Amino acid sequence: MTTTPSVAVVGGGWSGCTAARLLLDRGYRVHLYERDQQLGGHSRSEVLGGVVFEPNGPHIFHTSDSAVAEFVGRYAIGRPFEHRVLTEIFLEDEEEPRYLAWPPQVDQLRELPLWPRIEKELENLPATPSTANFQEYSESVMGPTLYGLFVREYTVKQWGREPHELSADFAPKRLDLRSDGNTRLFRDRWEFFPERGFQEVIEQIARPVPVTVGATLGLTDLEELAREHQAVVVTAALDDFAGRPGSLEWRGIRTVSRYVPVDDPAATLTPGYQVNRPSLRRPYTRTIETKHATGQRIGATVVSEEYPGAPHRHYPVPTVDSRNERLNDSLKREIRETAPLPVFFCGRLANYLYINQDEAIAQAMVCAEEVDAFLASAGGRTEGAS
Numbered sequence: 531m532t533t534t535p536s537v538a539v540v541g542g543g544w545s546g547c548t549a550a551r552l553l554l555d556r557g558y559r560v561h562l563y564e565r566d567q568q569l570g571g572h573s574r575s576e577v578l579g580g581v582v583f584e585p586n587g588p589h590i591f592h593t594s595d596s597a598v599a600e601f602v603g604r605y606a607i608g609r610p611f612e613h614r615v616l617t618e619i620f621l622e623d624e625e626e627p628r629y630l631a632w633p634p635q636v637d638q639l640r641e642l643p644l645w646p647r648i649e650k651e652l653e654n655l656p657a658t659p660s661t662a663n664f665q666e667y668s669e670s671v672m673g674p675t676l677y678g679l680f681v682r683e684y685t686v687k688q689w690g691r692e693p694h695e696l697s698a699d700f701a702p703k704r705l706d707l708r709s710d711g712n713t714r715l716f717r718d719r720w721e722f723f724p725e726r727g728f729q730e731v732i733e734q735i736a737r738p739v740p741v742t743v744g745a746t747l748g749l750t751d752l753e754e755l756a757r758e759h760q761a762v763v764v765t766a767a768l769d770d771f772a773g774r775p776g777s778l779e780w781r782g783i784r785t786v787s788r789y790v791p792v793d794d795p796a797a798t799l800t801p802g803y804q805v806n807r808p809s810l811r812r813p814y815t816r817t818i819e820t821k822h823a824t825g826q827r828i829g830a831t832v833v834s835e836e837y838p839g840a841p842h843r844h845y846p847v848p849t850v851d852s853r854n855e856r857l858n859d860s861l862k863r864e865i866r867e868t869a870p871l872p873v874f875f876c877g878r879l880a881n882y883l884y885i886n887q888d889e890a891i892a893q894a895m896v897c898a899e900e901v902d903a904f905l906a907s908a909g910g911r912t913e914g915a916s
């Protein structure tokens with residue numbers, strides 16, 4: 531008689547919880563190990579004095595992937611939400627900032643005193659964007675004036691390096707110039723925000739999975755894991771997991787959140803859920819006021835300022851030479867070669883990819899399929915596993 535194979539999952543964010551739940555639903559034994567004291571990973575939400583807020587920055591769920599939407603829909607009651615990002619722009623000779631849509635909308639730009647210059651630059655844009663680096667891509671999509679107003683200083687603050695040192699690879703998903711008058715940031719089929727944020731949703735996905743919190747696992751723990759498990763899914767950052775912190779470059783953020791009582795329960799303090807603050811006059815990159823997205827009616831609000839450059843593994847750093855991506859691939863090979871059990875990778879950290887929540891979930895779905903196929907071919911599946 532064969533026993534039901536067991537899978538260890540390292541990391542309890544979207545990708546780890548999704549992979550763990552899908553494998554459990556297929557009949558495997560699963561155990562999830564999370565470094566923090568709670569699940570949720572980067573998308574975690576918290577509550578301060580009754581107000582839901584996001585300690586790791588704004589997290590709107592949006593996708594056009596029907597399998598992902600269906601999966602998340604099983605666990606989330608989402609409030610329909612249309613994410614519109616504002617950018618705080620300071621113009622010469624004007625005391626007060628202006629708040630313009632991100633991505634920039636041509637109709638709004640026509641109202642600016644700088645419009646004649648912007649218009650001339652837009653007329654001279656190349657037919658296809660440059661892929662040389664992030665700066666050249668941006669300038670070839672919106673011209674140097676808009677690049678200067680919306681992108682340059684934000685990028686320098688966010689990434690801590692000059693935009694020409696960064697790869698253009700991630701730019702098409704993040705940068706645009708629009709003239710359709712529709713100020714929604716995302717154009718996906720599904721878009722929503724849960725009333726209590728994502729914490730409860732992710733916890734609900736992992737609810738039947740046995741979990742150990744406060745457990746930081748690494749390469750040296752695999753020997754012990756192999757005694758109990760037949761495969762491991764790793765969603766942790768691989769420089770950390772392999773015991774080589776610092777070998778991969780990361781960019782992290784820190785948020786400073788302020789609880790403010792308000793008289794009107796519907797009141798908010800900032801002009802939008804997410805307001806980008808590119809100017810170097812501000813040490814932070816943006817403000818987030820999650821109350822705009824949850825629609826909570828409560829006599830307070832929480833405004834968070836997002837400061838870049840914190841020592842956390844939040845963003846992979848996509849440089850022009852793809853140095854980090856190559857190193858991540860070699861760390862995967864090294865881990866697989868030395869591990870005493872089969873290792874599978876998924877998620878934003880382990881794959882060193884600048885991806886959204888829906889993409890992390892989609893990766894976990896593929897990963898669960900791969901683990902299932904592997905264990906089935908190894909002959910370990912029992913009748914209970916389907």
Ligand SMILES: Cc1cc2nc3c(=O)[nH]c(=O)nc-3n(C[C@H](O)[C@H](O)[C@H](O)COP(=O)(O)OP(=O)(O)OC[C@H]3O[C@@H](n4cnc5c(N)ncnc54)[C@H](O)[C@@H]3O)c2cc1C
Nearest residue numbers: 541543544545565571572587589590747766877878886887
């Ligand atoms: C500032 C910011 C804003 C974002 N906004 C959006 C948005 O609006 N919409 C959107 O769709 N996406 C957004 N994203 C992306 C989204 O956060 C990620 O795609 C998603 O959270 C990735 O999930 P994950 O499980 O792959 O990684 P994570 O959420 O990082 O989860 C990894 C988990 O592994 C744990 N862990 C790490 N190392 C170990 C270890 N050695 N042992 C055990 N556990 C470990 C961590 O504690 C963590 O819980 C944003 C990202 C950032 C940085």
